[in-house]
Structure formats: C-alpha cells, structure tokens
Amino acid sequence: MVDQPAVLAEGLIKSYGEKRALDGFDLSVAPGSVHGLLGPNGAGKTTAVRILATLLRLDGGRAEVAGLDVARQPALVRAKIGLVGQSAAVDEVLSGRQNLEMFGRLYHLGPAVARRRADELLDYFGLADTGSKAVKSYSGGMRRRLDLAAGMILRPAVLFLDEPTTGLDPRGRNEVWEAMRALVAAGTTVLLTTQYLDEADQLADRISVIDTGKVIAEGPPSQLKSTIGGDRIEVVLRTPAHLETVVGIVAKVATGEVESIVDDRTVSAPVSDRVAALTEVVRALSDAGIEAEDISLRRPTLDEVFLQLTGHRAEKKEEVAA
Amino acid sequence: MTMVAPAPPSSPLGRLRWALADGWTVTRRDIIHWIRQPVALIVNLAFSVMLVLVFGYLFGGAMSVPGGGNYREFLLPGMLVLMMFFSLESTIMAITEDKSKGVTDRFRSMPMSPSAVVLGRATADMLMSVITLVALVACGLAVDWKINRGIGLALAAFGLMLLLRFALLWLGIYLGLMLPNPESVAAVQILVWPLGFLTSVYAPPETMPNWLGTIAEWNPLSSTVSAVRELFGNPGIGGDSWIAQHSILMAVLWPVLITVVFFPLAVRRYQRLSR
Numbered sequence: 001m002v003d004q005p006a007v008l009a010e011g012l013i014k015s016y017g018e019k020r021a022l023d024g025f026d027l028s029v030a031p032g033s034v035h036g037l038l039g040p041n042g043a044g045k046t047t048a049v050r051i052l053a054t055l056l057r058l059d060g061g062r063a064e065v066a067g068l069d070v071a072r073q074p075a076l077v078r079a080k081i082g083l084v085g086q087s088a089a090v091d092e093v094l095s096g097r098q099n100l101e102m103f104g105r106l107y108h109l110g111p112a113v114a115r116r117r118a119d120e121l122l123d124y125f126g127l128a129d130t131g132s133k134a135v136k137s138y139s140g141g142m143r144r145r146l147d148l149a150a151g152m153i154l155r156p157a158v159l160f161l162d163e164p165t166t167g168l169d170p171r172g173r174n175e176v177w178e179a180m181r182a183l184v185a186a187g188t189t190v191l192l193t194t195q196y197l198d199e200a201d202q203l204a205d206r207i208s209v210i211d212t213g214k215v216i217a218e219g220p221p222s223q224l225k226s227t228i229g230g231d232r233i234e235v236v237l238r239t240p241a242h243l244e245t246v247v248g249i250v251a252k253v254a255t256g257e258v259e260s261i262v263d264d265r266t267v268s269a270p271v272s273d274r275v276a277a278l279t280e281v282v283r284a285l286s287d288a289g290i291e292a293e294d295i296s297l298r299r300p301t302l303d304e305v306f307l308q309l310t311g312h313r314a315e316k317k318e319e320v321a322a
Numbered sequence: 323m324t325m326v327a328p329a330p331p332s333s334p335l336g337r338l339r340w341a342l343a344d345g346w347t348v349t350r351r352d353i354i355h356w357i358r359q360p361v362a363l364i365v366n367l368a369f370s371v372m373l374v375l376v377f378g379y380l381f382g383g384a385m386s387v388p389g390g391g392n393y394r395e396f397l398l399p400g401m402l403v404l405m406m407f408f409s410l411e412s413t414i415m416a417i418t419e420d421k422s423k424g425v426t427d428r429f430r431s432m433p434m435s436p437s438a439v440v441l442g443r444a445t446a447d448m449l450m451s452v453i454t455l456v457a458l459v460a461c462g463l464a465v466d467w468k469i470n471r472g473i474g475l476a477l478a479a480f481g482l483m484l485l486l487r488f489a490l491l492w493l494g495i496y497l498g499l500m501l502p503n504p505e506s507v508a509a510v511q512i513l514v515w516p517l518g519f520l521t522s523v524y525a526p527p528e529t530m531p532n533w534l535g536t537i538a539e540w541n542p543l544s545s546t547v548s549a550v551r552e553l554f555g556n557p558g559i560g561g562d563s564w565i566a567q568h569s570i571l572m573a574v575l576w577p578v579l580i581t582v583v584f585f586p587l588a589v590r591r592y593q594r595l596s597r
Contacts, residue, residue: 053431057596075330079433089424093355105347106434108328108340134358150428 004067006031006158006189007052013060014047014213021047023213025061029158029191029206034184036204036221037193044213045193046086049162052191053083066157079107082151082159086166088143089150090135096122096146097131103150121149125179141172145179152183159183161192165199177202197299201225209309217309233277234268235285236294243267249284253277256308265293270308330433341435348429348442349449352416356450367457370405374398374458377524378465388526391557398458398467399479399550400523405454406487407518407543410494413447415507417498430595440592444491451487455480470555479553482573486546489577492584499591522547526558527566539565542576549573 007029014022022044029035037045050056052065054074063070066080090099097118104114122131125145135143144164151159164180165173180203184190194200200207201221209217209224217224233253235246243260246267251258253276254269261267271277274297285292331337356363374397382393420426429439469476497510520537522544527535538544539561548569552559565572 050427055427055430055596075433078431079330081431083428083431085424085427087422087424089428091351091425093358094351095358098354102347102351103428103432106344106429106432106438108343108433 004031005029005064006033006066007035007191008064009048009052009061010063011061012048012051012058012063014044014051014056015059020213022051022058022061025210025213026215027191027208029189031157031189032187033205034190034192034203036200036207037191037210038195038197038200038207039193039210040195043210045210046162047213048210049083049160049191049193053081053160054078055083079154080157082154082156084144084147084151084159084161084164086163088135088140088147090143090146092136093134095132095134096127096138096142096149099135099146100149100153104153107154109153117153121152124152124182125149126175139172140168141175144168144172144176148176148179148183152188156188158189158191161190163193163195166195173199211309231271231274231297231299232268233271233281234266234294234296234298235281235292237265237267238291238293240265242288242290245288246285246290249281249288252284253280271297337435341437341441344435344438345441345445348438349445351442352446352450367454370401370454370458371461373404374401374461374465377401381524385525387557388528389557392466394462394465395467395556396551396558397524398462398465399554399556400521400547402455402458402462403483403486403543403547403550404518404521404523405458406451406483406546407490408514409447409451409454409487410490411507411511411514412450413443413491413494414498414501414510415504416443416447417495418501418504418507421499422503426595440495440588443495444488447491447494448484448487451484455483467556468554471553475553475555479550482546482549482553482570485574485577486542489580489584492581492588496584496588496591499588499595517541518543522558526561528561536563539563542572542580545569545572545576 005028007027009025009027012022012025013020025044025048027035027037027048037048039045047056051058052063052070054070054077058071065077068077068080070077090096091102094102097115100118100121101114104117105111107114109117119128119131122128125148127142127145127149130138130142135146138146148161148164151161161180165176168176177199180190180192184203190203192200192203204221206218206220207224208215233250235250237243237246240262243262243265247258247260250267250269253271253273255272256270258267258269278295278297282295285295331340374394378394378397382397385393385396387393387396417426420429426439430436435441501507501510520534521541522538527538527544529535530538545565546569548559548561548566549572551557552569559566559569561567
C-alpha cells in the first residue's frame with residue numbers, strides 16, 4: 001500500500017465530438033510529491049485534471065485518486081481532494097474568512113471548527129490582516145492564495161492546481177509560489193498544470209509533458225532538461241555567408257542538434273555549461289574573423305521543447321528502421 | 323486538529339439532511355451579500371418602488387381603467403407580478419457568474435450534497451422575492467392601493483405570485499447554465515423587458531389592437547396579474563376571452579407548465595456540465 005500512487009491514470013480517453021481531448025493519457029503520482037503537467041493551451045491538461053477531480057466523465061481508461069476509482073466512487077474521491085482552478089473560485093462579496101467558513105461548512109465541518117480552520121488558513125496563507133475585507137478588494141495574488149486556502153480546508157490527500165499563476169503579475173506569481181512551497185513542505189501531494197517551463201522546473205519533483213492528449217515525455221525536471229538541452233545559445237550573423245562555419249563552431253559546445261535558419265541568419269543549439277559555451281563561441285568567432293550581430297543565451301520556449309521532444313522521437317523511429 | 327470529512331450518507335433521510343444543511347449554507351451566502359451590500363439591496367427595492375410611482379403618478383392621470391376605478395389600484399398588482407418576472411434576471415446572473423468564475427466547479431468538486439447548489443439558489447431567490455413583495459406592498463398601501471376582499475384571498479394572491487416566481491426559477495437556472503458568461507445576460511434582458519411590457523400590467527389588453535391584445539392576454543404574466551387583481555378585489559378584471567375568464571386557473575397552470583418544462587431541462591443542463 002505504501003507504494004500505491006496518490007494519482008493514477010491509465011489510458012484516459014475523453015472526446016468532444018470528433019476531437020479527442022485526451023487520447024490514452026497516463027499518469028502516476030507518488031504520494032507526497034509534486035507532479036507538473038506541462039503543455040500548451042489545448043493539450044488536454046485541464047481536461048485531465050477535471051476528470052481526476054470528478055468534474056468530467058471519462059470515455060475510456062481508468063483513473064484513481066487516493067486509491068479510489070474516480071468513475072465509480074466520485075463522492076468518496078471528493079472528500080479526499082482539493083481543486084484550485086484557473087480563476088479564483090471564491091465569492092467576491094464575502095470576506096476571505098466568510099468564504100473559508102462557507103466552504104468549511106460545505107465540507108460538513110461544525111460551525112466552530114469551520115471558523116477555527118478558516119482562521120488557521122488565513123494565518124497560514126498570510127491573509128490574516130485582510131481576512132475580514134471583501135474579496136473584491138484583494139489583489140490577484142491574494143485571491144489565488146485564498147483560493148489555495150479553500151482547496152486546503154480538509155487537508156486533502158491530493159491537491160489539483162490548474163494553472164494557478166496564469167494571469168498573475170510577477171509579484172502575484174511569487175506569492176503563489178511561496179504558498180505552494182509551504183504546502184509541499186507540509187507533505188501535500190500536488191498535481192500542478194502549467195504552461196510555464198520555469199514554473200514546473202521550480203516546483204515539481206517530476207514533470208509530464210503533454211501534447212494532443214498524450215504524455216510525450218515524463219521524468220524529473222533535471223532529466224527532461226538534459227533531454228531538451230536546457231539553455232540554448234543563439235548566434236545572429238550579419239550576413240548568411242559564414243553560416244556553415246558558425247554551425248561548426250556552435251556544434252563544438254552544443255549538447256544537442258544545431259539548428260540553423262538561413263533567412264534569419266541564426267544558428268542555435270542547446271548547451272549545458274552556459275558561461276563556458278558563450279566564451280568558447282565568442283573566441284572562436286573572433287579567431288575566424290566572423291562578425292556576429294547578436295549572441296545570447298536563453299531558456300528554451302515551450303515550442304522548442306515540443307519540437308525537440310517530437311524530433312527525438314522521430315529520430316529514434318528512424319534508428320529502429322535503419 | 324483532525325480534519326476528516328464525514329462519509330456521505332447512504333440513507334435517503336441522511337441525504338435529505340445533507341441537502342437541507344448544505345442548501346442553507348448556500349442560501350446564507352446570499353443573505354450575507356444583502357447584509358454586506360445593503361446599498362445594492364436598497365437600490366434594487368427603490369427601483370421597483372420608483373416604477374410604481376412613475377407609472378402611478380406620471381402616467382396614471384392619463385389612463386382610464388375599463389369599468390372605472392383608481393389606476394394605481396389597477397397598477398399595483400401588475401407591478402408586483404412584474405417584479406417577480408424581472409427577478410428572473412438575478413437568478414440568471416447568479417448562476418452564470420458562479421459558472422464562469424469556477425465557483426460551480428468548486429462546489430461540484432466538494433463532498434457536499436449535489437442538489438444543495440440549486441436548493442440554496444432557490445431558497446435565496448424566493449426569500450428575496452418575499453422581501454420585494456413586502457416593500458412594494460408597503461409602497462402600494464402608501465399610494466392608496468387596497469386589499470378589498472379580505473386577508474385569506476390576499477394570501478392566495480401572494481401564493482400565486484410566488485408560484486410564478488418559483489416556475490421562473492427553473493427557467494432562470496436553465497438560461498443561466500446556457501449562457502457562456504455574465505456579459506451575455508444583457509442579451510437576455512433585451513428579451514425579458516418586452517415580455518414584461520407585453521402584458522396586462524400597465525394597460526388592459528382590451529385597449530390594445532386586437533392581435534396585440536391577444537398576445538398580451540396569453541402572456542403567462544397576464545394570467546397571474548388578472549388572478550391577483552381578482553383576489554385583491556382591485557379594478558381591471560374582465561375581458562370576454564376564455565383566457566381572461568379563467569385567469570385563476572391559468573395563473574396556476576402556466577407556472578406548473580413552465581416548471582414541468584424547465585425543471586428537467588435545468589437538471590439535464592446541470593448534469594451535462596460533466597460531459
């Protein structure tokens with residue numbers, strides 16, 4: 001029983017008419033860990049969370065949360081989970097405390113216990129001072145923290161966070177991250193969906209990358225990053241004349257495939273040691289007498305991650321075929 | 323402190339107890355709204371009172387009631403029914419807002435009674451309707467509206483109005499679940515207002531062009547208006563058509579019909595949220 005996953009999904013299928021939102025989605029989350037579900041808009045992240053949180057019926061496959069079958073025992077599952085959705089699902093007119101008390105009562109806590117728990121959570125999420133004010137007057141970050149608090153009322157076995165920082169300013173995002181780190185330290189199992197690579201990187205123990213309703217890569221962030229190459233170096237040339245030479249130079253420091261785009265006069269590649277790679281490329285360029293318009297180091301965008309991941313798969317298939 | 327949710331009840335009686343307790347918690351949310359925003363509540367009531375005063379005094383002088391009688395005494399029952407109808411908007415708004423902000427999803431992901439969301443909404447809206455009726459009746463009594471046939475029939479009249487409100491609840495919940503966001507409620511208002519005016523509320527249908535009068539007479543609101551006028555003993559009842567002659571019967575039948583159609587539709591729509 002110790003090794004039983006807190007969240008388990010096997011071959012989940014969900015269709016909306018012709019479109020398959022989930023197409024054989026698999027997931028296993030160890031108790032007490034944070035699992036990131038990373039993918040672009042429309043990849044199926046929210047659909048997966050909504051099925052696991054008993055909000056959507058599944059069309060195929062099997063899902064368990066806290067050892068309970070989501071399709072067969074939804075009422076029991078609901079007593080074990082907390083859900084924090086994409087918008088702050090709290091009452092704007094009520095105060096923060098009144099919101100938490102109301103949700104506490106709906107979890108069937110007695111009036112006194114609900115009040116005590118509301119105060120505890122306001123304290124915990126740094127909202128004690130503003131607990132009596134109407135939620136309307138809260139900042140985006142405060143709303144999301146109240147939203148998190150509402151999801152934590154029962155100390156759920158599994159907390160679902162569906163893009164908890166989407167639409168927040170950097171300050172609000174930091175506030176929410178801090179609150180989430182505290183939850184994680186307290187041992188809550190969290191399934192976190194996000195479009196941001198750095199968010200998954202910062203918070204998750206393991207990441208599943210999801211695209212068109214399927215998991216296309218899974219592993220700890222460090223492993224995924226080395227697969228996709230982590231940082232990238234990008235050289236923009238003045239003229240495309242020396243493109244081939246530059247590809248050669250960059251290839252020496254690259255940890256993956258070097259990409260060159262003639263029209264943009266750009267050469268880019270994944271690198272592991274940022275500073276060493278940059279120094280090496282700058283020196284080699286100056287030795288060869290090639291003028292660069294721009295040289296930069298940057299994190300891969302989600303698009304590049306997907307390109308990389310699907311690219312690798314295609315390569316593997318070719319190897320097998322050969 | 324342990325924080326364990328009690329297991330969901332398995333007996334029908336236990337489920338009913340949860341539904342009532344959770345429903346009341348949801349209703350209390352609206353009551354807290356009224357207490358925290360007394361101005362919004364007062365403005366809402368003042369709007370209804372203002373309509374009575376505007377129509378009663380501004381237009382009242384130019385209006386004549388067939389068969390004679392005071393226009394304000396003719397008007398008030400209509401205004402009471404009209405307010406029951408206009409509160410349809412607040413039901414739609416509340417449902418749409420909760421749905422679009424994710425509050426409905428939060429409720430659905432919690433181990434609360436599934437019927438409590440609707441039960442709580444219904445109780446809160448009915449309570450607000452009673453408050454509106456009380457405020458308007460007080461205003462009516464101040465502008466010499468009278469209950470002429472005794473308190474028993476008057477209570478029956480209030481019963482008919484709340485029955486209509488109850489029926490509109492399901493229409494409101496259905497429409498609220500259909501609409502994608504609170505902004506689209508404005509589109510429904512465009513339909514609601516003509517329906518509210520195309521009745522016997524302000525003017526007797528006999529005074530309208532034939533075809534328009536027939537539509538107004540068959541408007542479910544008109545049946546309740548006529549029935550309520552009759553039960554209060556206010557002027558303006560009459561008309562020779564079948565529907566005008568059977569207003570009390572129709573004031574029961576229309577709401578029952580609306581409920582029979584829209585209650586299952588609303589329930590189905592709610593269940594379809596999990597599609």
